[in-house]
Amino acid sequence: MDTKYKRILLKVSGEALSGSKGTGFDMNxxxxxxxxxxxCHDAGVExxxxxxxxxxxxxxxxxxxxxTRADHMGMLATVMNSLALASAFEAEGIPTRVQTSIEMRQxxxxxxxxxxxxxxxxxRVVIFGCGTGNPFFSTDTTAALRAAEIEADAILLAxxxxxxxxxxxxxxPDAKKFSELTFKEVLxxxxxxxxSTATSLCMDNDxxxxxxxxxxxxxxxxxxxxxxxxTVVSN
Numbered sequence: 001m002d003t004k005y006k007r008i009l010l011k012v013s014g015e016a017l018s019g020s021k022g023t024g025f026d027m028n029x030x031x032x033x034x035x036x037x038x039x040c041h042d043a044g045v046e047x048x049x050x051x052x053x054x055x056x057x058x059x060x061x062x063x064x065x066x067x068t069r070a071d072h073m074g075m076l077a078t079v080m081n082s083l084a085l086a087s088a089f090e091a092e093g094i095p096t097r098v099q100t101s102i103e104m105r106q107x108x109x110x111x112x113x114x115x116x117x118x119x120x121x122x123x124r125v126v127i128f129g130c131g132t133g134n135p136f137f138s139t140d141t142t143a144a145l146r147a148a149e150i151e152a153d154a155i156l157l158a159x160x161x162x163x164x165x166x167x168x169x170x171x172x173p174d175a176k177k178f179s180e181l182t183f184k185e186v187l188x189x190x191x192x193x194x195x196s197t198a199t200s201l202c203m204d205n206d207x208x209x210x211x212x213x214x215x216x217x218x219x220x221x222x223x224x225x226x227x228x229x230x231t232v233v234s235n
Contacts, residue, residue: 008154010155010158011052033214036217040221048128050143095125099126138197141198141201144197161213178231183200187199202233206234211231
């Protein structure tokens with residue numbers, strides 16, 4: 001496999017792991033994603049992963065709950081997803097480490113940048129859980145931050161939607177699909193690629209975002225090989 005990128009950060013939404021169920025895990029999705037990651041790993045690509053928690057917890061959702069408490073619950077949801085992904089990766093023979101930005105030593109390693117870099121250099125996949133460890137920051141921002149810290153070549157943003165549109169294609173059948181965008185266009189048009197904090201972080205650190213649908217996990221390989229699917233966001 002001739003890949004375009006040497007080190008990538010794969011951002012997987014929590015909802016994507018639930019498949020058609022909508023909540024929890026779809027074990028078939030976990031297995032299919034793991035098989036594709038295995039092929040990328042065997043091709044020599046260094047892979048870090050950030051996973052969301054939306055299949056378990058979507059924030060306050062209108063309930064009268066303190067935002068900080070709600071965000072802490074979301075961080076714990078990402079740990080469940082991280083452990084599930086790690087288990088699926090290991091079942092495929094991929095050496096994997098889970099690091100969390102909130103310390104929970106009996107479950108995972110604490111996030112230490114130098115240690116994460118060493119794991120990647122040794123051919124281990126590293127999964128980052130607990131977001132940034134701070135409330136008010138999304139897992140999108142975590143992906144941008146960790147990508148900058150580990151000097152990733154690109155962020156692969158695996159979503160339930162196959163690209164970036166000017167409106168929700170599930171609601172508007174005439175929604176316009178973008179194949180390429182600049183970070184400034186994303187911010188000026190208010191497009192829902194990542195939140196504005198994550199988008200600005202990627203812009204400042206010149207990290208391209210490759211947005212594609214995870215319904216077909218094979219898209220991960222296609223994007224890695226430079227095939228033009230989904231949307232590319234860059235400077």
